[in-house]
Amino acid sequence: MSYAEVEIKVVQWGxxxxxxxxxxxxxxxxxxxEETTELLAAINKKNLDETxxxxxxxxxxxxxxxxxxxxxxxxxxxxxYNEIKDRKGYLTKEGVFxxxx
Numbered sequence: 375m376s377y378a379e380v381e382i383k384v385v386q387w388g389x390x391x392x393x394x395x396x397x398x399x400x401x402x403x404x405x406x407x408e409e410t411t412e413l414l415a416a417i418n419k420k421n422l423d424e425t426x427x428x429x430x431x432x433x434x435x436x437x438x439x440x441x442x443x444x445x446x447x448x449x450x451x452x453x454x455y456n457e458i459k460d461r462k463g464y465l466t467k468e469g470v471f472x473x474x475x
Contacts, residue, residue: 377448381437384434384437384438385437388438389441393438393442394438394441397438397442398442399439399442399443402435402438402439402442403435403439405435406432406435406439409428409431409432410428410432412424412427412428412431413425413428413432
């Protein structure tokens with residue numbers, strides 16, 4: 375199944391449960407934060423199954439934010455990519471990104 379097909383099914387799932395119609399972008403963003411906390415815990419435990427589940431849950435909540443706001447997640451991703459595509463730099467062993475000027 376393609377990403378677009380899965381995204382449509384997720385939106386339909388959210389509509390069937392009243393999430394798209396009744397949630398706010400803020401409530402879904404808070405849900406994203408909760409799921410991100412679960413992702414951090416899964417990574418910390420080195421549990422790949424829980425990590426994959428948390429990543430999926432985060433994407434679902436982001437799709438719900440977009441559905442509530444009537445925006446497209448792929449358009450958001452394209453916009454972010456366009457901002458970073460020409461950046462030059464590297465990530466240090468300490469996890470700090472050093473931009474080249």
